Amino acid sequence: MNALANIDYLSSLLQTLSTQNPGDFPKDLLPENNFPWLKQLRTQAIDQAGQFKWPTTRDEEWRFTDISPLSTLTFKPAQPGNSPALADVSPFFIEEANNRLVFVDGFFTPELSNVNHKNQLVVGNLAELATSHSDVIEHHLGQHFKSQKNLFSALNTAFLKDCAVIIAPQNTVITQPVHILYIATQAETTHYPRCLVVGQTNSQATVIEDYIALQKPANSSYITNSVAEFSLAANAQIRHFRIQRENSSAFHLANCAVSLDYASRYQAVSVTLGASISRYNLDIGLRAEAAECIIDGLALISSDQLADTHTCIDHLQPNCVSHQQHKCIADEGAHAVFNGKIIVRPDAQRTDSSQSSRNLLLSNQAKIDAKPQLEIFADDVKCAHGATVGQLDNEEIFYLKSRGIPELTARNLLTYAFGAEILNRISIASLKHTLEQIVLNQTQHH
Amino acid sequence: MISQNSQTILNVQNLHANTQNTEILKGINLTVKSGEIHAIMGLNGSGKSTLAKVLAGHPDYEITQGSIQFDQQDLLALDSEERAQAGVFLAFQYPIEIPGVANSQFLRLAYNTIQSKRGNDELDPLEFDDFVREKMKLLEMNPDFLDRSVNEGFSGGEKKRNEILQMALLEPKLGVLDETDSGLDIDALKIVAKGVNHLSNEHNAMILITHYQRLLDHIVPDYVHVMESGRIIKTGGKELALELEKHGYDWLHDNLQNNAGATA
Numbered sequence: 001m002n003a004l005a006n007i008d009y010l011s012s013l014l015q016t017l018s019t020q021n022p023g024d025f026p027k028d029l030l031p032e033n034n035f036p037w038l039k040q041l042r043t044q045a046i047d048q049a050g051q052f053k054w055p056t057t058r059d060e061e062w063r064f065t066d067i068s069p070l071s072t073l074t075f076k077p078a079q080p081g082n083s084p085a086l087a088d089v090s091p092f093f094i095e096e097a098n099n100r101l102v103f104v105d106g107f108f109t110p111e112l113s114n115v116n117h118k119n120q121l122v123v124g125n126l127a128e129l130a131t132s133h134s135d136v137i138e139h140h141l142g143q144h145f146k147s148q149k150n151l152f153s154a155l156n157t158a159f160l161k162d163c164a165v166i167i168a169p170q171n172t173v174i175t176q177p178v179h180i181l182y183i184a185t186q187a188e189t190t191h192y193p194r195c196l197v198v199g200q201t202n203s204q205a206t207v208i209e210d211y212i213a214l215q216k217p218a219n220s221s222y223i224t225n226s227v228a229e230f231s232l233a234a235n236a237q238i239r240h241f242r243i244q245r246e247n248s249s250a251f252h253l254a255n256c257a258v259s260l261d262y263a264s265r266y267q268a269v270s271v272t273l274g275a276s277i278s279r280y281n282l283d284i285g286l287r288a289e290a291a292e293c294i295i296d297g298l299a300l301i302s303s304d305q306l307a308d309t310h311t312c313i314d315h316l317q318p319n320c321v322s323h324q325q326h327k328c329i330a331d332e333g334a335h336a337v338f339n340g341k342i343i344v345r346p347d348a349q350r351t352d353s354s355q356s357s358r359n360l361l362l363s364n365q366a367k368i369d370a371k372p373q374l375e376i377f378a379d380d381v382k383c384a385h386g387a388t389v390g391q392l393d394n395e396e397i398f399y400l401k402s403r404g405i406p407e408l409t410a411r412n413l414l415t416y417a418f419g420a421e422i423l424n425r426i427s428i429a430s431l432k433h434t435l436e437q438i439v440l441n442q443t444q445h446h
Numbered sequence: 447m448i449s450q451n452s453q454t455i456l457n458v459q460n461l462h463a464n465t466q467n468t469e470i471l472k473g474i475n476l477t478v479k480s481g482e483i484h485a486i487m488g489l490n491g492s493g494k495s496t497l498a499k500v501l502a503g504h505p506d507y508e509i510t511q512g513s514i515q516f517d518q519q520d521l522l523a524l525d526s527e528e529r530a531q532a533g534v535f536l537a538f539q540y541p542i543e544i545p546g547v548a549n550s551q552f553l554r555l556a557y558n559t560i561q562s563k564r565g566n567d568e569l570d571p572l573e574f575d576d577f578v579r580e581k582m583k584l585l586e587m588n589p590d591f592l593d594r595s596v597n598e599g600f601s602g603g604e605k606k607r608n609e610i611l612q613m614a615l616l617e618p619k620l621g622v623l624d625e626t627d628s629g630l631d632i633d634a635l636k637i638v639a640k641g642v643n644h645l646s647n648e649h650n651a652m653i654l655i656t657h658y659q660r661l662l663d664h665i666v667p668d669y670v671h672v673m674e675s676g677r678i679i680k681t682g683g684k685e686l687a688l689e690l691e692k693h694g695y696d697w698l699h700d701n702l703q704n705n706a707g708a709t710a
Contacts (some may be wrong), residue, residue: 211624308624399544400556401527402502402526402536403559405555405556405557413547413555417545417595419546423546424595
């Protein structure tokens, strides 16, 4: 760990780990002695974390995203025990969701959650399910990052205290979404949200992953370091809606790994609105024939926000499909980054892949870096991709003006529409409506 | 319909227009009175669509000479949105797709903006829904088109019907239809023509821009103008379109040259 000792943020975190003993964590819900596999997972992660270097803009993967402001923060891990008032949290509830898991500062909070035991889904937190579903959890937890492990996912595992667990058993089809609500309440701490979603053979489920802040004092700084793992067995279908609406002082570092088996289908929409600096890594492995992923993303940022989305879609086997549309809208002095890698391995013949990256700059100071990255090693493939960065289309503005709509209204409507096109992919009406209102408010200039 | 009591709606005098330093319109003269339907025909590149865009105030064109009076106002002094509010409507040759904006939202915004400029009441979403559904019947449009994004994934014919629907809602004094017939099959053409005929009355006027006589079988013009190289080179009645259809544009050329020879 010597290489990292000069990074204040990490030395402070590691100090916490080295001084940790059972007595310091009276609320540790997962006594390691009961779960040797968990102890092993954490120990390995601590070792791995020590082998990574702190990322700088000299690293290709971090070229556009300078996280040096983070390195001097000595934010210790958040502690359990905070429980915000129901009245403060309930505005974020989603009416269509019949299961809700609320994690406050990374710790499951049953009094704000609502777990429906009547349906066939297995929904809960790690502490509750680690015994009853240990085989599934042990098999999947921390196992989907093998090739893409990085410093922050390793740190998340090292500090793993609790985790949302959703298992869709074989042949269960559940249309109502499960809402995982992560609330950050403690100023100047790091919290480690995590979820594991397992879709077994022929199952269908929908998961909403939602990040919010209820800080006191309002808009205090904190760090979210989150990990999500999705495993889809043969013919499983999972829909994943991810909403990042942290406060504007937050740092958000997130890793999501998705593993797809035969003819399974992963459909995701990710919406990035908050945080001062955010980085979302989405790694998708199409590991068996005929697997399919459709991933859409929207980043809408202003002020001096930086939002970076790095996706990697790995076609390992023949006849897989991937479709991706990512949009960024950057206003004022904001900086958006999109890096979309698609790998088509030698065995992945008859791959059908498309990627579109469209980016809108609303001010002269805003900046967008869009980098499509195709690495194709098979010859019989269809790969379409395109990237645009620009202002609003003059022909669209003229069309609206020719109907009597004033220029400013036309510009606002088109900016809204640019974002709303991605929101249209969200199949949950109330969530879509909430996000439409947010996008509407943020795209109206006067 | 040509009438003695009609008012002049549009008066274009010696209009010259450039785009990217190239002169496209080279002295257009055109007078349109209320109740009249004018057809403007001509080959590709003759300047027909440019004239339509210039009337609607497209920012890519610079007016270098001439004037346009519209309903006793100087049209060239107005921005495109003000022209629409004053009663100019352009049905686009290639209607723009706007993913993310529901057609109903767009139609209501346009309708209410223009109503409020004219001092009329605006409609709330429910009232507007009833109103627009009634207008859609005229064009035999499926109400599902209200919930879809503006023109997105519409076929050519559906886009053109959506243009005429907008004209029906906005009730302009002057409707300029830029190749509304292109890309339409005969059934769609008849529906669009029926819509235009229904909307045409003694208080407004229409300019139909077209390549072909076909549209004029269904919307009968009072005047036919032929454009070439940025000018109107011949004006006649509806029979001129039939002559052009029969003999082609070269016939007109020869004819004009012969005439020129005869007068000299």
